[in-house]
Amino acid sequence: MSEKTIPYKIYLEENELPTSWYNVRADMKNKPAPLLNPATLKPMTAEELETVFCKELVQQELDDTTPYIEIPEEIRNFYKMYRPSPLVRAYCLEEKLQTPAKIYYKFEGNNTSGSHKLNSAIAQAYYAKKQGLKGVTTETGAGQWGTALSMACAYFDLDCKVYMVKVSYEQKPFRREVMRTYGASVTPSPSETTEVGKRILAEHPGTTGSLGCAISEAVEAATTREGYRYVLGSVLSQVLLHQSIIGLESKIAMDKYGIVPDIIIGCAGGGSNLGGLISPFMGEMLRGERDYRFIAVEPASCPSLTRGVYAYDYCDTGKVCPLQKMYTLGSGFIPSPNHAGGLRYHGMSAVLSQLYDDGLMEARSVGQTEVFEAAEQFARVEGILPAPESSHAIKAAIDEAMKCKETGEEKTILFGLTGTGYFDMLAYERFHNQEMTDYVPTEADLKVGFDGLPKVE
Numbered sequence: 486m487s488e489k490t491i492p493y494k495i496y497l498e499e500n501e502l503p504t505s506w507y508n509v510r511a512d513m514k515n516k517p518a519p520l521l522n523p524a525t526l527k528p529m530t531a532e533e534l535e536t537v538f539c540k541e542l543v544q545q546e547l548d549d550t551t552p553y554i555e556i557p558e559e560i561r562n563f564y565k566m567y568r569p570s571p572l573v574r575a576y577c578l579e580e581k582l583q584t585p586a587k588i589y590y591k592f593e594g595n596n597t598s599g600s601h602k603l604n605s606a607i608a609q610a611y612y613a614k615k616q617g618l619k620g621v622t623t624e625t626g627a628g629q630w631g632t633a634l635s636m637a638c639a640y641f642d643l644d645c646k647v648y649m650v651k652v653s654y655e656q657k658p659f660r661r662e663v664m665r666t667y668g669a670s671v672t673p674s675p676s677e678t679t680e681v682g683k684r685i686l687a688e689h690p691g692t693t694g695s696l697g698c699a700i701s702e703a704v705e706a707a708t709t710r711e712g713y714r715y716v717l718g719s720v721l722s723q724v725l726l727h728q729s730i731i732g733l734e735s736k737i738a739m740d741k742y743g744i745v746p747d748i749i750i751g752c753a754g755g756g757s758n759l760g761g762l763i764s765p766f767m768g769e770m771l772r773g774e775r776d777y778r779f780i781a782v783e784p785a786s787c788p789s790l791t792r793g794v795y796a797y798d799y800c801d802t803g804k805v806c807p808l809q810k811m812y813t814l815g816s817g818f819i820p821s822p823n824h825a826g827g828l829r830y831h832g833m834s835a836v837l838s839q840l841y842d843d844g845l846m847e848a849r850s851v852g853q854t855e856v857f858e859a860a861e862q863f864a865r866v867e868g869i870l871p872a873p874e875s876s877h878a879i880k881a882a883i884d885e886a887m888k889c890k891e892t893g894e895e896k897t898i899l900f901g902l903t904g905t906g907y908f909d910m911l912a913y914e915r916f917h918n919q920e921m922t923d924y925v926p927t928e929a930d931l932k933v934g935f936d937g938l939p940k941v942e
């Protein structure tokens with residue numbers, strides 16, 4: 486097909502939309518390691534997990550063999566309100582860079598929550614409702630997940646209790662009020678409303694909180710209340726499954742025009758958008774059908790893949806969640822203040838960790854200032870104001886496109902543009918005033934986190 490017939494934005498017709506999620510674990514030879522009970526160090530059973538998570542989501546979490554899982558109609562109907570998301574050919578960026586590379590991005594910021602997180606939020610809210618629950622609890626750092634979940638819970642008329650990292654609660658009043666508009670109750674974490682919150686406040690008076698700490702509080706709030714379960718917006722294998730909608734739509738759109746990406750890039754916090762974007766392509770590679778390069782991009786301030794260890798670790802500071810084998814900096818690692826709040830988690834999805842350990846995916850880390858330079862360059866030519874998290878992928882995509890310029894190769898690059906940055910203007914302000922810092926943890930900083938890893942044989 487000739488170049489000219491490829492539209493600037495590729496949308497799919499309603500009858501072309503995916504009707505199932507794709508579970509990449511089914512095609513993995515080396516499956517991710519099982520979640521362990523932190524007390525017994527034995528694999529978590531479904532019954533144990535069901536005290537914390539919704540029943541059907543537990544099944545999805547433990548399912549390493551079913552390749553396609555049907556998307557219930559109610560969820561597909563909700564998806565139709567904001568999907569398909571556009572696959573955009575970055576003609577203007579290519580022109581600006583004077584690169585022979587062809588750059589595409591899948592834009593997930595076209596919904597009120599402003600990020601890809603809504604894809605999993607609606608699925609998790611649906612299964613909670615189906616189980617007859619009253620509500621769900623969760624944590625949020627920068628606020629994107631809490632916002633997405635609030636929207637999803639409003640749609641299914643579920644109660645939603647969000648524990649928001651205190652520093653974000655204070656610095657991001659707009660996010661907080663969006664959540665309240667959708668009916669969620671928002672508590673700054675750590676709080677006096679949970680035992681674990683009280684304990685953390687006693688040990689660290691004046692702390693501004695962390696994601697790991699907010700997770701512990703949200704889990705306690707769910708397990709001590711009748712009719713509530715805890716839901717999580719990233720890291721878990723079920724979340725990658727729901728996010729496969731990103732990759733499936735991308736692949737259908739690309740196949741339609743005979744486009745084959747050489748390099749697929751995504752930012753990596755807990756790994757859900759990247760895992761979702763690459764899943765169907767990775768599946769082809771795992772089945773020996775095709776080769777791709779996959780690149781995970783993380784902040785140099787929180788480098789779990791590039792400088793972490795592959796080990797069992799706690800998922801939360803309070804050590805109440807199951808242990809997961811993953812690339813991790815240790816649950817006690819506290820990243821320096823970085824404006825990409827969604828990328829500050831200490832660990833990485835078990836699925837992506839295993840794929841990375843098997844050499845099927847690359848990873849690189851990038852500095853904060855260079856990320857904002859890329860964000861600004863992108864905004865000026867492509868129009869979209871990107872989230873700081875998403876801009877990590879932009880930075881790597883630009884770097885790869887510039888390599889093509891040197892070598893003259895016409896590679897096709899696909900990257901995930903996970904969201905918009907309207908609530909991150911204080912970070913942009915820092916960047917414009919040249920007040921941004923680029924702290925990279927020292928070996929000694931990392932050792933503190935590694936020393937706190939649980940001893941698992």
Ligand SMILES: *Cc1c(COP(=O)(O)O)cnc(C)c1O
Nearest residue numbers: 719754755756757758827874904
């Ligand atoms: C949460 C978030 C991320 C990172 O989370 P993953 O689970 O790694 O995808 C990236 N971009 C945006 C806009 C986010 O909100």
